[in-house]
Amino acid sequence: MKIVIINYGAGNIQSIMFAIERLGFKAVLSNNPDEIKSADKVIFPGVGEASYAMKMLKQSGLDTLIPTLKQPVLGICLGMQLMCNKSEEGSTEGLGIFDVDVIKFSPKVKVPQMGWNTISNLKSDLFKDVVEKEYMYLVHSFYAPICKETIATTDYDVEYSSALENDNFYGTQFHPEKSGDVGEKILENFLKI
Structure with a gap:
């Protein structure tokens, strides 16, 4: 299986590569469109x-390539947020894969939300054999509200989307590669999709 991690200068790449290696696979780092298109799985x-x-x-032209990919694609943290319509962070236009706008947490709560929090309302093959209320590792100041593509939620002042799915595109606000055995199970599930 060919797994490509998109390399565009804004990634937490080492920990993802190590997590994939622990699952018995190798990942390639690339920003080459042909290599990305030929992958079985894209992170x-x-x-x-x-x-x-x-x-x-x-x-690098990847903004036009990513939405056209046909294989399973997993966006992690900011990767997921960039797959949304737009983000309040820097008034950024997103890739429009998930039909939701990313907004900032209210000033009532400490940002970034940093550390462990639970995921609930799990609906997707991404969460096969994962139970409700498992703890995942998160670091973020902006979030995607609940929408029709929400496949997991987390509560931090408000209930928000901690995972999204649209066709072959998946996104997690949490870092599966830093979330212990359960996070690795979610990565393994993604590699089996």
């Missing part, structure tokens, strides 16, 4: 600020 990571990350995607 779209993201750490940092949305407008900067989108600028990096546009410079």
Whole structure:
């Protein structure tokens, strides 16, 4: 199986590569469109600020490539947020894969939400053999509200989408690669889709 992690200068790439290796697979880091298109599975990571990350995607033409991919694609953290319509962070236009806008947490709560929180309302093959209320590792100040593509929720001041799915596209606000055995199970499920 060919697994490509999109490399566009805004990724938490090492920990994802190690997690995939622990599952017995190897991943390739690439920003080459042909290599990405030929992958069996694509992982779209993201750490940092949305407008900067989108600028990096546009410079490499990946902003037009990613929405056309036909194989399973997993966006993680900022990767998931960039797959939405737009983000309040830096007034960033997103890729429009998930039909929801990313907004900032209310000033009532400490941001970023950093650390462990539970996931609920699990609906997808991504969560096969994962039970409700498992703890996942999160670091974020912006979130996707609940929408028709929500496949998991987390509560932090409000209940929001901690995972999204639309056709062959999946996104997790949490970091499966930093969420212990349960996170690895979710990555393994993605690799089996």
